[in-house]
Amino acid sequence: MQLSRFLQLKTPYSRQRVRVLLAQGRVRVGGEIITDAHREIDRFIRVELDNKLLQEAQSRYLMLHKPAGIVSATVHSEHKTVIELLPQSLRQGLHLAGRLDLKTSGLMLLTNDGNWSRRVTQPESKVAKVYRVTTRDPVSDEAQGVFQKGIYFRYENITTRPAQLERIDDYNSRLAIHEGRYHQVKRMFGYFDNEVTALHRESIGALTLDPDLRPGEFRFLTAAEIALF
Numbered sequence: 001m002q003l004s005r006f007l008q009l010k011t012p013y014s015r016q017r018v019r020v021l022l023a024q025g026r027v028r029v030g031g032e033i034i035t036d037a038h039r040e041i042d043r044f045i046r047v048e049l050d051n052k053l054l055q056e057a058q059s060r061y062l063m064l065h066k067p068a069g070i071v072s073a074t075v076h077s078e079h080k081t082v083i084e085l086l087p088q089s090l091r092q093g094l095h096l097a098g099r100l101d102l103k104t105s106g107l108m109l110l111t112n113d114g115n116w117s118r119r120v121t122q123p124e125s126k127v128a129k130v131y132r133v134t135t136r137d138p139v140s141d142e143a144q145g146v147f148q149k150g151i152y153f154r155y156e157n158i159t160t161r162p163a164q165l166e167r168i169d170d171y172n173s174r175l176a177i178h179e180g181r182y183h184q185v186k187r188m189f190g191y192f193d194n195e196v197t198a199l200h201r202e203s204i205g206a207l208t209l210d211p212d213l214r215p216g217e218f219r220f221l222t223a224a225e226i227a228l229f
């Protein structure tokens with residue numbers, strides 16, 4: 001992307017104003033003052049305007065154990081967000097690779113690499129997400145077959161992809177889904193008039209929540225984990 005376009009996207013300034021800022025030598029790319037509006041900017045080169053960081057040179061990939069009651073958003077007026085669980089120095093530019101409902105706990109991925117998060121979340125990649133599900137009533141005997149066949153969601157006019165249910169006991173099961181529709185797990189159990197009383201995401205694809213992470217804790221992904229997507 002060209003520098004002038006980048007600045008228009010990342011700041012409130014117009015095309016004309018951006019040209020003035022550049023001409024005044026207020027923009028640094030990779031630590032160097034750049035006045036050329038056409039300079040190509042790649043995803044991980046440091047860009048600063050008046051010493052304010054607009055993009056940094058490092059890609060970052062984190063896994064976080066989301067506790068129930070924390071909202072999976074970067075800003076929220078009412079609830080504490082997953083971003084606020086991180087030290088200030090790590091927050092800039094991060095976004096979530098997929099969301100969880102307020103009361104859901106478990107594996108969340110955060111990054112500043114949009115291409116990577118798209119590979120994790122885009123429906124075509126069919127990455128399996130595995131949830132530990134606790135329900136109000138015993139799980140119906142039919143659930144396994146019905147989830148495998150797919151459930152029709154009228155609102156989206158889609159049938160869910162085959163999902164695998166493993167029963168742990170009457171009230172606890174493990175469900176693998178391969179897309180991420182709004183409240184998908186709750187709606188799937190809702191089909192049987194059953195209520196999900198606790199939901200915890202254990203894994204996304206081959207990436208499993210680190211058992212050493214307590215709720216609210218995070219760690220950086222390893223190179224091998226990043227390469228999974």
Ligand code: URA
Nearest residue numbers: 101104183184185186
């Ligand atoms: N399905 C849900 O219903 N809630 C979540 O948080 C994740 C999947």
